[in-house]
Amino acid sequence: MDIKNNKFYKKWFKSGWTYITGAILLSLFQIVTLAATGNPWGVSGVFANWGAWLYRAVGGSVDSWYYFANKGAQATLNAGILHHAGSMRNLGIIFGALLAALAASGFKIKKLKSKKQIVAAVLGGFLMGYGARIGFGCNIGALYSGICSLSVSGWVFAVFLFCGAVVGSKMLTKYFM
Amino acid sequence: MSQEVTLDCLGEACPIPLVKAQNKLKELAAGDVVIVQIDHSCALKNIPDWARKDGHNVEIEEVDDGEWEIIIEKA
Numbered sequence: 001m002d003i004k005n006n007k008f009y010k011k012w013f014k015s016g017w018t019y020i021t022g023a024i025l026l027s028l029f030q031i032v033t034l035a036a037t038g039n040p041w042g043v044s045g046v047f048a049n050w051g052a053w054l055y056r057a058v059g060g061s062v063d064s065w066y067y068f069a070n071k072g073a074q075a076t077l078n079a080g081i082l083h084h085a086g087s088m089r090n091l092g093i094i095f096g097a098l099l100a101a102l103a104a105s106g107f108k109i110k111k112l113k114s115k116k117q118i119v120a121a122v123l124g125g126f127l128m129g130y131g132a133r134i135g136f137g138c139n140i141g142a143l144y145s146g147i148c149s150l151s152v153s154g155w156v157f158a159v160f161l162f163c164g165a166v167v168g169s170k171m172l173t174k175y176f177m
Numbered sequence: 178m179s180q181e182v183t184l185d186c187l188g189e190a191c192p193i194p195l196v197k198a199q200n201k202l203k204e205l206a207a208g209d210v211v212i213v214q215i216d217h218s219c220a221l222k223n224i225p226d227w228a229r230k231d232g233h234n235v236e237i238e239e240v241d242d243g244e245w246e247i248i249i250e251k252a
Contacts, residue, residue, distance in 0.1 A: 016218065016221065016222050101218075101243070105242050105243075106218055106242060106243040107242060107243055108216050108241075108242055108243025108244060110187070110188050110216055110217075111187070111188050112188065113187070113188035113189060117188075169192075172192075172193070173196065176189075176193050177193070177196060177197065177200070
């Protein structure tokens with residue numbers, strides 16, 4: 001049997017799913033994650049913990065930092081990464097994406113096209129990471145999960161996220177076109 | 178004479194390949210062809226979606242693992 005021409009392989013693994021399919025699956029899995037872990041879905045908060053664990057691993061201490069000084073954050077840090085549901089979920093997202101790309105035989109290591117890309121990635125990553133911690137959430141934790149929990153804060157976040165996206169798009173077309 | 182233009186968008190992320198394709202197509206006349214080379218799977222969705230909605234002829238060719246050519250003939 002030639003799997004490349006199998007219609008189920010093509011439909012499920014090869015071609016991209018529709019936005020509707022994606023939206024429904026995201027909705028279902030965010031309910032699962034809320035039920036299983038007791039917390040709404042978030043992504044970027046986990047990176048702050050990864051940073052803290054790394055810093056601890058080289059002998060630093062974040063215990064007096066405002067962000068980590070509370071009991072909950074300390075308990076999470078002391079329990080370690082293997083007991084952290086959010087870390088497992090983020091790793092699952094990365095490995096899942098890898099598996100999906102491999103299954104579609106779409107995996108490729110991309111070349112950097114210009115130095116501008118490095119500057120933009122580093123600068124953009126820093127701004128997004130900083131903004132997400134200052135805002136206590138990224139587009140998942142603050143926007144998606146906020147709106148899912150019927151919280152007004154999610155909508156407020158959406159308005160300013162949109163403003164940022166407008167500025168970002170202008171910069172993108174200015175520097176990358 | 179219709180012309181054929183190749184856009185090298187390898188290594189570029191969304192939405193740059195889409196905007197480049199849109200800008201290039203504006204310059205061309207009906208019957209001209211743009212070949213957009215991409216290695217970003219989102220562009221595999223948004224470029225054909227846009228081009229088909231605009232009524233152009235679109236063909237997709239898988240060149241290599243994770244590398245595609247989207248061939249757009251301006252209508």
